Amino acid sequence: MLLSLRRHQTQTRPDTYVTETLSFSCGGLPPNVHSWYNIKYMGGKSSFLHWMQNPALLSEPWRKLPENDQEILEFIKSYKPRNDRAGHLRILLHGPVGAGKSSFINSVESVVLGRISGQVMTAAASESCFTTKYKTFRIYKDENKTHCSFVFNDMMGLEPQKQGVPEEDLKLALRGHIAEGYKFIPGRPLMEEDPFYNKHPSLDNKIHVLVSVVSATTLNIINDEVVEKMREVRLEASRLEMPQLTIITHVDEACSEVKKDIKNIYKSTYLKNLVERFHQVLGIPLNCIFLVKNYSSEVETSSEMDVQILQPLKQMILFGEDFLKDQED
Structure with a gap:
């Protein structure tokens, strides 16, 4: 996964990190986000790294849609x-x-x-x-x-x-x-x-x-x-x-x-x-x-x-x- 990003590590509270994303694929932030991003409620630094390490698609859906x-x-x-x-x-x-x-x-x-x-x-x-x-x-x-x-x-x-x-x-x-x-x-x-x-x-x-x-x-x-x-x-x-x-x-x-x-x-x-x-x-x-x-x-x-x-x-x-x-x- 190709990405270009700059991370600002100022931490105002234990669960708060601010990140700027310049380009990202579906496995991380959506491609249309190009601004400072506050992940206060979204899992902090560990979630950010989790997005980077996981593939864009699962092999099987995590929820099944009805067939009929x-x-x-x-x-x-x-x-x-x-x-x-x-x-x-x-x-x-x-x-x-x-x-x-x-x-x-x-x-x-x-x-x-x-x-x-x-x-x-x-x-x-x-x-x-x-x-x-x-x-x-x-x-x-x-x-x-x-x-x-x-x-x-x-x-x-x-x-x-x-x-x-x-x-x-x-x-x-x-x-x-x-x-x-x-x-x-x-x-x-x-x-x-x-x-x-x-x-x-x-x-x-x-x-x-x-x-x-x-x-x-x-x-x-x-x-x-x-x-x-x-x-x-x-x-x-x-x-x-x-x-x-x-x-x-x-x-x-x-x-x-x-x-x-x-x-x-x-x-x-x-x-x-x-x-x-x-x-x-x-x-x-x-x-x-x-x-x-x-x-x-x-x-x-x-x-x-x-x-x-x-x-x-x-x-x-x-x-x-x-x-x-x-x-x-």
Whole structure:
């Protein structure tokens, strides 16, 4: 593996090293990272050396993808909540700006319809948030405009300081207190006297599954304040006994081997290390963290792409159904 790097060995704490990478292959840092890199939460110096000594691909995938995507697709299309008080299963996507939350919703609908969908407006890579309102997205399951029995809520991304969605608004959304169409105001949480504050949320209004969405291309350099906000939201969801999952997107941009062949998604040593390190940062169980490449440049769907989107989606539905069962009492 060829690399050119310069290492700055200033150590402010025992677990903190700062490194500048000029060029690197998939076995280490993603090739598009060319800046100072703080690995405070990512395993320190030993992890850096570990990346250098390991091959880019494993001989066998460390997680198997389902062989029959049609079987999962039928399950997703036919799913209905068993709890009579819930007309649908509500999944909240949250995470840093530009992580691919809206693109994941489009990708899910593309898989279900069997054609590329663009229901949710998305923006190219940007430092500012494209989503500004709290909105529910229903997934069409056929061209007759019938819907699946699960919905997604997309919201403004997390940013440092008082930028992005207020952490308090995320907690209110979990409990169903934010009404449809509310426009988020960075640095100013929704107040109880606001007309968009739902004082008496039903089970349908509440979130049933919390999904963190993070980008593989920026996860190593994610801002500390954003990590802390995600941790606080996770703690609130845990207090509500709400199931939580994570999807790591843009995996093809982070690993050239996955860009060559999507089937390498769970063979990549770099992505495997990324999953393990994110598990250490937020405490999300390893079997609740999934790698995803959203539909972006493709003009047609394919089984190879569909299956790696369907796997986490099925898990969201199963976990959410378990949560709704617990609300029957």
